[in-house]
Each structure stands twice: as C-alpha cells, then as structure tokens.
Amino acid sequence: MKFKTIQLTVLLILGITIGTAHAQLSASHIVGDQGLLSGSQAPPGYYAIYFLYNYDTSTIVGQNNNEFNFREGDISIWGHAFGFSVVTNKEFLGAHYGASMFFLPLLNLSIEAPRVDLDNGTGFGVTDLWIQPIQLGWHKKQADFTTWYAFYAPTGKYEPGTQGNRGYGQWSHEFSLGSTVYFDEDHRFHAATVGSFEFHSKKKDSDAKTGSVLTMEGGVGSTYKKFLTFGAAYYSQWKLSDDSGLDVGPIVQNRIGKNRNFAIGPEVDLILPLSKDLHKLMILNFRYEFETSARLDTEGNIVSFTAIFKLG
Secondary structure: OOHHHHHHHHHOOOOOOOOOOEOOOOOOOOOOOOOOOOOOOOOOEEEEEEEEEEEEEEEEEOOOOOEEEOOOOOEEEEEEEEEEEEEEEEEEOOEEEEEEEEOOOEEOOOOOOOOOOOOOOOOOEEOOEEEEEEEEEEEOOOEEEEEEEEEEEOOOOOOOOOOOOOOOOOOEEEEEEEEEEEOOOOOOEEEEEEEEEEEEOEOOOOOOEOOOEEEEEEEEEEEEOOOEEEEEEEEEEEEOOOOEOOOOOHHHHOOOOOOEEEEEEEEEEEEEEOOOOOOOEEEEEEEEEEEEEEEOEEEEEEEEEEEEEEOO
C-alpha cells in the first residue's frame, strides 16, 4: 500500500440507520456520519468498525423560522453500531470493488416524526439493518471518486403510531456519488462532498410513505504528515417529495413546504500504525456538528466517534 494513501482509510462508508428527528417522516439515512475525505474509497483491505453517535435536540423550527420547544425537555438519541467493510483489488470499469454492512446497530430511540409526548428512550434495541453490496472507487492524480448502492432493511421494532420503536418500518434504497479533490501534489489540502439520494417503501402495517430525500455531506481540511487530518465537516439534507398515504399524521399533513437542515463543525482524524508494514492500522475519528438554518425540522447538535481497525 502506498504510504500517501493511508489517510484515505478514515472515510469508510458509515451509512447506518440511526435517524434524527424530523418534522416530517424520517428518512433512514443518518446525517453527520461522513465528512473529510468522504468522496474517496479506502485502500484495499479488511476493516472492522465501531461507531458511536449522539444527537441532542429540544427545538423544532417551523416554516417561518419560529421555534417550538419539546414539552418534556431535550431529546437525546444514542446509537452504537458494529460493522465490517472490505475493499478488494478486483476492478470494475477501472474502479476497485468494495462492500460494507453493519450487523448490530443499536438505538435507544427512533423518532418517526416529532410529537409533544415523545418517549426519550430508556433502553437500547436493534434498529434497521444497513447493507452496502456495491461500492466502487476511482483514484486519480488530483481527485478521487466513489459511488455506491445501499439498502436499509426494517429489522428494528416498529408499530405504527406507538412509542418505543427502534426502527422505521420501511425499506429504503440509497444511491450515492462523491468526490474528493486535492489542491496540491502531496494531497495535504482537500475538499470532499458526497450526494445520496434515498427513496422508500410504504411503512409496515401502514399506508404512510416517506418522501424521497437528498443528503449532501463532506468537508474541507488538511492532512499533516499523513497521519493527522483536521478541518470543517458539513451536511445538508432536503426532502424532495411529499410524504404520502392515508396514514400520514396531522403533524406532517399540516405543514407548508418540505423540511431541510444544514450543519457544520470540526472534525479530527488520527491514524495509528499497528504494524511496521502499515498493513494494520487503527483510525480514530471525532466529529461535532451543530445544526442551523433548519426549516420544518429539529435543530440540535451531532457528536460522533468512530474507531476503525484495518485488519490486513
């Protein structure tokens, strides 16, 4: 493995279905799970992943920037996930082929749409499963490109109209395309973005169907001595089509327009060699983002921590 490519390991695809709260029906895609170097595929190898996620909010922002606070105080969503990813030396259309999945995603709370009587979650349960069977990555001199298909299977507990759910009761399909651009020959300065388009089936035992969603994630940063990367990460998310169906609740039906949100904040990535030949690594990632410019959505803070182990 070329030494200059080591830092790319930090951008392993982390699309877990630990959703944040929305004033419309929630999408399955987690926001804030990708940032710096997100438009690049990791070097060939096998990776074990642990992901910790926290989203705190107490506010819903309305159509005209008017804010509403939850009657029962802050809502805090915690998620843990364990995953596995592989990037092979096999090529398709000049790209390396890879795949990923998270086999034990746990969540203490799943918010389908905000309600004043929200259950703040007292115990963890298995949420929806995320599988990425196709991931392709291209590496050029001054830019990387990646694309993938992933789906979310409704394995988490879901009963329409009840509290205590840990899943969303829907199949979701996601198509993504991204790029990382390097501004110098040593790849020290870079900007990345990934766009993900997501659409859904009808919910379990319900006529409700979540509208399609576009999520943009990435960041601008710098890599120091190929082992430390830092900068600013961001995400933006827009609902592209209306939620539909006879079972869509009044809080969704009585809104004007579609929800959107934006977040920005710092990110730090640290790579620690575990072998002299650099075939085994530990990658630590920390990201904090605060939401702003929300409309018909919750507004809060996201903290995530990822530990990735390159096994060879």
